[in-house]
Amino acid sequence: MRVIVIGGGKVGQTIIRHLSTEGHDVAVIDTDSSVITDITDNYDVMGVVGNGASYSVQKEAGIEDANLVIAVTDSDELNLLCCLFARKAGGCNTIARVRNPLYSSEIRYIKEELGLSMTINPEYAAALEIARLIRVPSAIKIETFARGRVEMLQVVIPQNSVLDGCSLMNISSKVGVNVLVCAVERGGDVIIPNGQFVLRQGDTISIVADPSRQRHFFTKIGINYHRISNTLIIGGGTIAYYLAKELIAAHIDVKIIERDEHRCEELAELLPEAVVINADATDQDMLMEEGLDSCESFVTLTGIDEENIFLSLFAQQKNPNAKIITKTNKIAIDSIIGRLNLGSMIHPKDITAEYILRYVRAMQNTIGSNVETLYNIVEHKAEALEFNIQADAPVIGIPLSELKTRDDVLIACIFRSGKIIQPNGQSRIQEGDKVIVVTTKKGFGDIKDILA
């Protein structure tokens, strides 16, 4: 597919990295020539220096043949303008990053009038992600498939858990819940396990389990499972606003600590149900006074990465039972941060890139392949793909135990006429099924690619 990315910032670069390794023809437009040099040095893409909203610049990047234009510059207006022109010039699909809440509230109208295929609001997307984490405690991360009907949870096996030393074959008998372990992350490597695989404490496992039995599963393996009823948010920016709205709707009490008095007033007006506190969050006494040691969840959303990290560490020390979520914008060295016990990490830009990539892949699938949606899991080291099974697929009717799949592939879930089937060796895939496959190999385009 031919894709033009306008804006070579962090989001743009993440998108470019993924699209170019997946073999798309990518052109990137940015006004800063050093950004373009940097990108073209590192990725096999074409770079054009110029204003992305200019027709001649778009033409140089090959707008006439483009299938998709993704506008992710800093400016909402420029993004919308780029997409509008691109749509007129090339008749291609367009994606714009629009973050101003004013536009967001009218996004449906804007999308329709400008013919946009998708808009993304990074702050809103991040807020949704955080809200989901707070609603499902204990799990580090949660992904949904099949339009939210299947959930994949990522948890770390705690010390002295029954799962420590347990092989996957015995897992169901040991915990009394039918769970499927799709991927195991151990020491930075991601493994797609088979039945003989033995789990250890400290492994991060991605599991698919029946939602109604999740609570039982967590208790059994030694993770505290209870519903969170309040949250303490540090920093009252846009993400905090969206997050508070989501949480309030889910009947979770929200307290926001914000430094700027003027912003506090705004928030108090917008969120009458929330408690808004005007204070500097680096003031430890104040934090204790506001219940740092007793809150059930703690989210750091200030604009300074270092401050977020230190506040989370402090919270972890004072209140080890709370669910802690740390947002960072720039610092994304997961291998170091992973050791710091900061709870769940949120990178808004990665989330934005991921949402866009999901759309791109889904779009590509309408051209030739059968992947319905694609999810990056376990820090991009593995993928979960949702396939539509067509009549001629070579996997139909064969019991899964006899299906010769690649080693790095696992069939996580079969979705048949509205029902979720947890696959076992006797399960057979039928025409019209949706099948979710987990793999560490990238670039699958069809269900037949999973075969060895």
Next chain:
Amino acid sequence: MHYQIVRYILGMVMKVEAVLLLLPFLAGLVYREPQAFSFLIMAIVSAVAAFAMTFKKPAKFVFYPREAIVSVSLSWILISIVGALPFVINGDIPSFTNALFETISGFTTTGASILEDVEALSHASLFWRSFTHWIGGMGVIVFMLAIVPMTGGYNAQLMRAESPGPTFGKLVPKVKESAKILYLIYFGMTLVQIVLLLIAKMPLFDALCMTFGSAGTGGFGVRNTSAADYTMLQQAILTIFMILFGVNFNAYYYLYLGKDKKQAFEMEEVRWYLIIIAISTMLIAVNVRSYFSSAFEAFHHAFFQVGSIITTTGYSTVDFDVWPTLSKGILVLLMFIGACAGSTGGGLKVSRVIILWKSVRQQVSQYLHPKSVSVIKVDSHTQEKSVVTGVLVYFALYAFLFVGSMFVLMLDGRQDLLTDFTAVTATFNNIGPGLAGVGPAKNFNALSVLSKYTLMFDMLAGRLELYPMLMLFVPSVWKKH
């Protein structure tokens, strides 16, 4: 430096050369020459070596500019050594130094020869000599990128190190596709030229070799008289095609495959290139009128020589060493200017000369209006400061290397100054013949071994745009990561 990556890329290049070496073998078989087997032997040897080198894939396929640059320069040295050995084995060029000089001269599309009697060579060797021009013209690495599946984002750095010109722009997003398009255009134009020469009744073997020579803007002929034996029609075809191969290939891309054909005619570089050719031809034609029986003939030969020199091919129809000083002077100037960036030609490149000229103009106006702010534009695109500085530094480096090489040649004490000067000019700019002792009717054999190796370095440096060859002498490049 990740040596594994470099080894792997060199292996890939060797594989390509092993296949290419089969062509002169086939040519030799047609003429039933025993010399042909030397090419088969080298093909097998390099195939075996290549498989040994690429058997183990590098653990990590990441590389940085230094690996790319070193791979490119080492590839060129390696293919030249491998390509030289058949000449030594079959006895056509017994001295290794001479064989290497000839092969480097071939791959770098220089066309400077050490041979006294070209016609004494076997057909297989002649074919290989000319064929190296064709390969070297567009580049071995570019060829490899077009056919060998290599993934990863770093291919661009390989291609950049081999592509001539101050800036590097891809025609399409992917390096592989860009490389394919370039070779498609190259191959197509080569085919057309061969057919036209055959229609003009040139013998097949000559047509093939002369086309390879002009396509790569090389200059190795198959006759002792270079292009003088051919009919005027055949010479005219050669002239036109030499000039066409000296045009920036982007122009052909716009013309044949691009959506907007106008772009091809809006390229400032191509316009100046044609203007320079026209003016030089006119001046020389007038200047040498008395040497020929008719004005048309004077024009014909002036046109051929100008086309041959500015594109850095180096074919000749007459011995221009006997021409008046003005004509010789113009030709030497053309040697420095060279062809367009993104063509198969050598020299400074017209685009660099344009930027140099505009920089001078800018500097002059700066003296008149010290506070004035201006930018340099080419093709109505503002040139980044870094590009302009890059060109200026390139020119400085070019001058340093030029003077340095000339100094080494003077150590010989065997040649006069003009010979030394034009020998460096002709090799550094990848042209071929110079003036006086290395004029079109003479050759480079008389030089000392030291001078020959210096000129070999100059040829490689000129072809690869100076820096890649220079990098080999930077100690920190060789340090392990």
